[in-house]
Each structure stands twice: as C-alpha cells, then as structure tokens.
Amino acid sequence: MNRAFNFSAGPAVLPTEVLQATSQAVLDYNGLGMSIMEMSHRSKEYEAVIKEAQADALKIMNLSPEEYYVLFLGGGASLQFYMLPFNFLKNKANYINTGVWATKAIKEAEKVGTVKVIASSKDTNFNYIPKDYQIDTDADYLHITTNNTIYGTEWKTDPENVPIPLVADMSSDMFAIRRDFSKYDLIYAGAQKNIGPAGVTMVVIKKSFIEKRRQLDNYPSMLDYKLHMENDSMFNTPPCLPIYVVGQTFKWILKNGLEQIEANNIKKAGILYDFMDASNGYYKPTVKAKEDRSLMNVCFNLETPELEAKFIADAKATHNMTNLKGHRSVGGVRASIYNACPIEWVETLIKFMEDFQKKN
Numbered sequence: 001m002n003r004a005f006n007f008s009a010g011p012a013v014l015p016t017e018v019l020q021a022t023s024q025a026v027l028d029y030n031g032l033g034m035s036i037m038e039m040s041h042r043s044k045e046y047e048a049v050i051k052e053a054q055a056d057a058l059k060i061m062n063l064s065p066e067e068y069y070v071l072f073l074g075g076g077a078s079l080q081f082y083m084l085p086f087n088f089l090k091n092k093a094n095y096i097n098t099g100v101w102a103t104k105a106i107k108e109a110e111k112v113g114t115v116k117v118i119a120s121s122k123d124t125n126f127n128y129i130p131k132d133y134q135i136d137t138d139a140d141y142l143h144i145t146t147n148n149t150i151y152g153t154e155w156k157t158d159p160e161n162v163p164i165p166l167v168a169d170m171s172s173d174m175f176a177i178r179r180d181f182s183k184y185d186l187i188y189a190g191a192q193k194n195i196g197p198a199g200v201t202m203v204v205i206k207k208s209f210i211e212k213r214r215q216l217d218n219y220p221s222m223l224d225y226k227l228h229m230e231n232d233s234m235f236n237t238p239p240c241l242p243i244y245v246v247g248q249t250f251k252w253i254l255k256n257g258l259e260q261i262e263a264n265n266i267k268k269a270g271i272l273y274d275f276m277d278a279s280n281g282y283y284k285p286t287v288k289a290k291e292d293r294s295l296m297n298v299c300f301n302l303e304t305p306e307l308e309a310k311f312i313a314d315a316k317a318t319h320n321m322t323n324l325k326g327h328r329s330v331g332g333v334r335a336s337i338y339n340a341c342p343i344e345w346v347e348t349l350i351k352f353m354e355d356f357q358k359k360n
C-alpha cells in the first residue's frame with residue numbers, strides 16, 4: 001500500500017490493518033455474500049458487531065457493563081454539545097474553557113440553561129490547561145475537553161476531587177492515553193480523530209448518572225440518551241459501517257494494549273517537541289507549559305507566516321507530507337500524530353525539519 005504521510009487533525013489516519021479488514025468487509029462480510037453496508041442492522045451478524053464494539057470499549061477502559069453503557073450515535077461530537085445539557089442541565093453547569101471546541105460546547109449549553117465557566121485559558125490564546133478552579137457543588141456537572149485539537153493542549157491527568165458528575169469531550173485523545181475512566185459520568189468522542197471514520201460518536205454513560213436526567217415533555221426522541229440505551233443503541237438505524245470500523249480499531253487497540261499505545265504516543269510527541277526545543281527558536285511550539293503539551297496535535301510556528309507556508313509546501317512537494325497546515329482559526333503548523341501514526345512518520349518529519357532549517 002502506498003501511504004502518504006498524513007498528519008491530518010481529522011478525519012485522520014487509521015491503522016492499515018483496520019483499513020484492510022474494512023475493505024474486505026465492504027465487499028463481502030464474513031463470506032455472507034453481502035457487504036457490511038448491505039446487511040440489516042437487526043441481523044444477528046450485525047448485532048454481534050455492535051455488541052462486540054461496546055464490550056471492547058468497556059474492556060479498554062476497565063469499566064464494567066453493570067456500571068457503564070456505550071452508545072454509538074450520529075450527529076458528531078457537535079450534537080453532544082447540546083444533547084448533554086438537554087439531558088442533564090437542571091440547575092447550572094460548570095465548564096472549563098480550553099479552546100474552540102469547549103467554547104462551542106458552552107454556547108450550546110447556554111441555550112439550555114445556566115452555565116458558569118469556572119476557568120478559561122482564553123487570556124493566552126488557550127496555550128495552557130487551567131489548574132486553579134473552584135467547582136460549584138450545586139452544579140449538575142463539570143465539563144472538560146481533554147485534548148484541544150486546535151491549540152494543542154491536553155489534560156494529561158484527570159481532574160482530582162471533583163465533587164459533582166464529571167463529563168468530558170475526549171474526541172481527539174480517546175484511547176490515546178490511559179485515564180481513570182471510572183472518574184467520568186459521561187464521555188463522548190467523535191470517532192474521526194482516533195477511533196474510526198466520521199459519522200459515529202461514541203458516548204459512554206454511567207448508568208447511575210442517567211437516572212439524574214431532566215424530566216422533559218414533548219422533546220425530540222433522538223436527543224434522549226435513555227431512549228437510545230433502552231433500545232440497545234439501535235433506536236434508529238445506526239451508522240453501521242463506521243461502527244464496524246470503530247470495532248476493528250478497538251480490536252487493534254486491545255491487541256497492542258493501551259499502555260503500549262500510550263508509551264508510543266509519549267515517545268512520538270517527545271522526540272518532536274524535544275527536537276523543536278533544541279532548534280534555537282527556529283521551531284516554536286505554541287504551548288510553552290510542557291506538561292500541557294498535547295500528545296496528539298503538535299502545534300508550532302516558524303519565524304513568519306511566509307516561512308510556514310514554504311515549510312508546508314516543501315513538506316508536501318518533497319515527502320508527500322500532507323495536512324500540516326494549522327487550523328484556519330490559528331494558522332501556523334500542526335502535526336497531528338494520532339495512535340495510528342507510526343513513529344517512523346514522526347522521525348521522517350523531524351529529518352525533514354532538520355534539512356529545512358539548514359536550507360532556510
């Protein structure tokens with residue numbers, strides 16, 4: 001297979017063996033003479049696909065099916081920005097604002113009820129994770145964004161001593177590092193950053209949390225977590241193919257082990273940040289606080305936007321390195337190095353960066 005060095009922030013690189021299994025399943029799933037896209041979602045074969053994906057997700061997180069439930073929904077992480085408060089915001093909610101996605105989550109929650117932003121790193125263009133904050137004990141939940149895809153910051157450790165339900169948007173670092181997932185009452189992740197293709201969002205819900213949801217009349221059924229749970233994540237036709245791909249990615253994660261995947265991610269990000277820190281300021285990581293630097297999205301600047309444009313163009317022209325341009329809202333350069341990005345890609349990028357620095 002001819003693979004580009006794809007540093008896209010999402011949809012992003014997937015493990016080659018997942019792509020291969022998917023290409024086979026798209027043509028003929030398990031010798032049934034049918035594509036995975038042509039099967040009834042109510043068939044026993046497809047039911048096994050979704051049930052296994054749910055069970056594997058819990059296995060990776062060390063969570064028990066008695067306590068937690070896994071949903072696969074449409075609508076992206078962006079639907080969760082509204083669905084979460086719609087179900088759980090009664091009195092008020094606490095949010096920590098660490099970037100564009102957190103800001104969007106806050107904006108949606110404000111449509112439902114009272115939101116208090118208890119900490120924000122907006123003052124420094126979101127280049128750190130706030131450490132000082134006071135949680136309102138009478139709030140319905142605290143929402144954090146574990147990895148800030150656009151600014152390249154990440155909560156490396158889970159918040160401590162949270163006295164209220166904890167909720168996280170883990171879209172861009174789901175299963176990239178080990179966490180104490182049992183600290184969370186609800187986790188959501190759009191698949192296209194680390195666990196699969198666009199079109200499906202994983203939602204992990206603590207069963208005791210669902211009992212705290214608001215009482216609602218005449219609401220859209222599709223927004224009700226409980227209804228989706230009661231219908232085994234098949235209230236309507238689920239995104240069958242994306243769920244299959246996510247399930248294959250979970251098998252790949254289980255085979256490698258989350259601990260090993262985390263170690264690889266630390267190594268990959270480490271060599272890239274270390275190289276830049278030693279470049280005499282030629283490459284400038286945007287996140288100065290080392291403990292907050294994302295393992296997934298490495299954001300940096302060169303001296304001028306013109307030099308950055310040349311860097312991105314040269315990387316593409318000489319090495320077929322793609323999608324290195326920073327998000328349109330911040331500019332600069334961003335190398336997204338998710339789970340499926342091999343360390344060799346990062347080594348090749350560093351080699352290119354060394355050469356580029358010498359020549360420019």
Ligand SMILES: *Cc1c(COP(=O)(O)O)cnc(C)c1O
Binds near residue numbers: 076148
């Ligand atoms: C990409 C991203 C989103 C948006 O996901 P959609 O699936 O496009 O709605 C939300 N949060 C984070 C952290 C993201 O990286």
